Amino acid sequence: MDSSSWVDTSLDLNASARSLRLETPKKETSSNLFVFGKKFSVKEESGALVEELNRVSAENKKLTEMLTAMCESYNALQSQLMDLMSKNPEKELSPASKKRKSESINNENNNNFGIHIGNSESSSTDEESSKKPREEIIKAKISRVYVRTEASDTTLVVKDGYQWRKYGQKVTRDNPSPRAYFKCSFAPSCPVKKKVQRSIEDQSVVVATYEGEHNHLPPSQMEATSGSSRCMSLGSVPCSASLNPTGPTITLDLTKSKSSNSEEIARNIISNKQKMESSSSSPEVRKYLVEQMASSLTKDPNFTAALAAAISGRMFSTKSN
DNA sequence: CGACTTTGACCTGCGC
DNA sequence: GCGCAGGTCAAAGTCG
Numbered sequence A: 001m002d003s004s005s006w007v008d009t010s011l012d013l014n015a016s017a018r019s020l021r022l023e024t025p026k027k028e029t030s031s032n033l034f035v036f037g038k039k040f041s042v043k044e045e046s047g048a049l050v051e052e053l054n055r056v057s058a059e060n061k062k063l064t065e066m067l068t069a070m071c072e073s074y075n076a077l078q079s080q081l082m083d084l085m086s087k088n089p090e091k092e093l094s095p096a097s098k099k100r101k102s103e104s105i106n107n108e109n110n111n112n113f114g115i116h117i118g119n120s121e122s123s124s125t126d127e128e129s130s131k132k133p134r135e136e137i138i139k140a141k142i143s144r145v146y147v148r149t150e151a152s153d154t155t156l157v158v159k160d161g162y163q164w165r166k167y168g169q170k171v172t173r174d175n176p177s178p179r180a181y182f183k184c185s186f187a188p189s190c191p192v193k194k195k196v197q198r199s200i201e202d203q204s205v206v207v208a209t210y211e212g213e214h215n216h217l218p219p220s221q222m223e224a225t226s227g228s229s230r231c232m233s234l235g236s237v238p239c240s241a242s243l244n245p246t247g248p249t250i251t252l253d254l255t256k257s258k259s260s261n262s263e264e265i266a267r268n269i270i271s272n273k274q275k276m277e278s279s280s281s282s283p284e285v286r287k288y289l290v291e292q293m294a295s296s297l298t299k300d301p302n303f304t305a306a307l308a309a310a311i312s313g314r315m316f317s318t319k320s321n
Numbered sequence B: 001c002g003a004c005t006t007t008g009a010c011c012t013g014c015g016c
Numbered sequence C: 001g002c003g004c005a006g007g008t009c010a011a012a013g014t015c016g
Helices: A015-022 A028-031 A042-087 A101-110 A118-127 A219-226 A260-278 A283-299 A302-319
Strands: A009-014 A141-146 A164-172 A175-184 A192-197 A207-211 A241-243 A247-252
Touching: none
Parallel strands: none
Antiparallel strands: A009 A247, A141 A207, A164 A175, A175 A192, A192 A207, A241 A247
16 A cells, blocks of 8 residues: 555645635536546547646636735734724723633734634733733743534534543633633643633634643654554644645645544545556546545535634744744 | 543632 | 632543
């Protein structure tokens, strides 16, 4: 089994951007699909594919530009906000916004994942935190991740590749849904804690707040470095994304997902990839397989949520450097 | 049987 | 100092 080439389960957005896009128009895709056993003119088919490829490339470029523009305007808005805050300290603080110190620190240092710009919670506590000298003491790296899940899913589980032990749950005043407290249970000495709570604004969004940094590798990576040769146990972080000049590249680790659906998808990907490599197949077959893989991934809510979190996290951490 | 979750009690920090 | 609210502990329950 040739697992080494598939260690990182990498997908290049350039190749599958069309399927990973939101609101993918299905009609053309299905009409252009290569159907096994049916005869097509090769020229005709390859011409259409080239055309399609060009279109996808152009679209991808356009999206990249949009993303860049969004990042720029976000930065502009943020600096405006900072300006306003420094000119106009402490105004209109509602009683509900009088959070405790730790939460203010969360928001203050939350430049990794502060996606919800309009979120009343973070905007109000930002103001508050700026006036408290004690908050300059930053003892732990704090980040926040927003993960979209099924609204009916009450488990408050955010799969991030680490092993967590739940040690408490509490209903907080400003949010009717309970907040769960987790400690990293993979290494006893690991100081990292995680708080998970549903967003008050959108019940389908789960907010995970991480405090501290892991003093060990993710369990999946530990297995890999300890010499395991099993394909499914290899990998790095659960999901990460990088924005290169040539286009975004996404690296996924589906191995730690307990969802049978995700495991199945991962298996499908691996088997499809092997099919592609082994069968020296035509571009049509390859395209078909890529589309299949991409559509399996995009149908999985866990995948899309992790992807969104990873992209936004990487975007903002890159910007803040 | 061990690991994990649940949940009520307790601790701690903060505002009044 | 008191009360409130968030955070943590630990015993009991659950599950594989």
